[in-house]
Amino acid sequence: MGLSDFDYELPEQSIAQYPCRERTGSRLLVIDTSSASLADAWFTDLASFLSAGDLLVLNDTKVIPARLYGHKSTGGFIELLVERLLGNDSALVQTRASKPVREGQRIYLDGPEPVELEVVGGQREFRIVRCTDGASFLDMLGHSGHVPLPPYIERSAIPEDRERYQSVFARQPGSVAAPTASLHFDERYLDALHRQGIELAYMTLHVGAGTFQPIRNRDIDAHRLHREWIRVPADTVRAIENALTRGGRLIAVGTTVCRALESWAGDRKSTEFQGETDLFIMPGFSFSVVDALLTNFHLPQSSLLMLVCAFAGTELTLSAYRHAVRAQYRFYSYGDAMFIASRAGRCDVRTD
Numbered sequence: 001m002g003l004s005d006f007d008y009e010l011p012e013q014s015i016a017q018y019p020c021r022e023r024t025g026s027r028l029l030v031i032d033t034s035s036a037s038l039a040d041a042w043f044t045d046l047a048s049f050l051s052a053g054d055l056l057v058l059n060d061t062k063v064i065p066a067r068l069y070g071h072k073s074t075g076g077f078i079e080l081l082v083e084r085l086l087g088n089d090s091a092l093v094q095t096r097a098s099k100p101v102r103e104g105q106r107i108y109l110d111g112p113e114p115v116e117l118e119v120v121g122g123q124r125e126f127r128i129v130r131c132t133d134g135a136s137f138l139d140m141l142g143h144s145g146h147v148p149l150p151p152y153i154e155r156s157a158i159p160e161d162r163e164r165y166q167s168v169f170a171r172q173p174g175s176v177a178a179p180t181a182s183l184h185f186d187e188r189y190l191d192a193l194h195r196q197g198i199e200l201a202y203m204t205l206h207v208g209a210g211t212f213q214p215i216r217n218r219d220i221d222a223h224r225l226h227r228e229w230i231r232v233p234a235d236t237v238r239a240i241e242n243a244l245t246r247g248g249r250l251i252a253v254g255t256t257v258c259r260a261l262e263s264w265a266g267d268r269k270s271t272e273f274q275g276e277t278d279l280f281i282m283p284g285f286s287f288s289v290v291d292a293l294l295t296n297f298h299l300p301q302s303s304l305l306m307l308v309c310a311f312a313g314t315e316l317t318l319s320a321y322r323h324a325v326r327a328q329y330r331f332y333s334y335g336d337a338m339f340i341a342s343r344a345g346r347c348d349v350r351t352d
Contacts, residue, residue: 016334027336052197053248059179060202062170065145070109111144174206181254201239205256225280230260234272249291281307313344
C-alpha cells in the first residue's frame, strides 16, 4: 500500500476550531466490523455499546504549556515548541525563526518574568535548550508557556484552552499534544460507566510534537515513527489480566493507548513497562490485546489514520470517514469521536 491509499477529502469548515460546550456533547460514529456497518450516535451513547466487565484504558498524560515565544540575542523573533523535557532544567525543542539558531546562542522569552535560555545542543530545527539559571523547565513553562494547540486550529490559544485541551484525569505532565479521545469524558460520565460495571485503568504516553509531522516518504514501509515515552503500571497490568480472565474486552481510549498497550504486549517480560516506543501500526499489524478502540478523526495520510485502518480495515475506515464528511461530523482534536466496537478479524460485538 502507498501513502495515497490513506487520503480523503475534507472541507476546511469540517475542522473543529473550538470544543463543544459540554465535554460529552460530541457525536459518535460507531463502526461494527462484523457487518461492516456504520451508526450515527452521540458520545453519551457509548455506554450502550459496552458491557459489564469491559475494561477502558485511558491515558493520564498531562499537556504542558509547551509553546514559547521570544527573541534571540541577535534580536530576531523565535518560536519554540517543546518536543520533550530532558531532566530538570532542559528540553528538546523545535524552533521556528528567520535564521537557524546556533549552539551557544541565548534566547530571551516573552512573558511576565524574565527567562533566559541557552542553546546547548541538537541540530537543524531540533535543539536542546537549558534554563541558564538552573530553574525547573516545567515550572518555567507554567508562567511563560502557551497551550500548544495543533496547527490546524487556526487561532491563538485562549484561557479556556488550558482546561479544555486537557483531559479531566490528566496527572502526569509531559505531553505537547492532547490524547484527544480522552477529551470527551467528564467526571460524571466516568462515574456512570463505573456504576454500569465498566472497569477503568490508566497508563501514560507523553505525546510528542512529532505526532503532527506528515509522512513524506511515499513508501510507508520506510517511514520511521518518532519515539514517545510510555508507562504501563503494574496495577493496570493486573486490571488487563483480570479483564482477559473474565472475558471482558480491552478498550483503548485513543491511538496513544493502543500504541502503548501493543508495545507493552510485545514486551511482556515484566509486570509493567516503562520506556520509549516507536511502534508504527499500519495495515497488516497483528493486534495482541486491544479489542475495541475509541478515537477521534485523524489527518489524511497520517500514521494515526493508518493505525485506525489497521484496526478496522482500510476500506471500512475510509468509508466511515467519507460518511462522516457527508454527515458533517467535526474533525480532529476538538472534533467528534468514533468507536470501533471490535477489531477487524475479531467480530464479537456486544451491545447488551
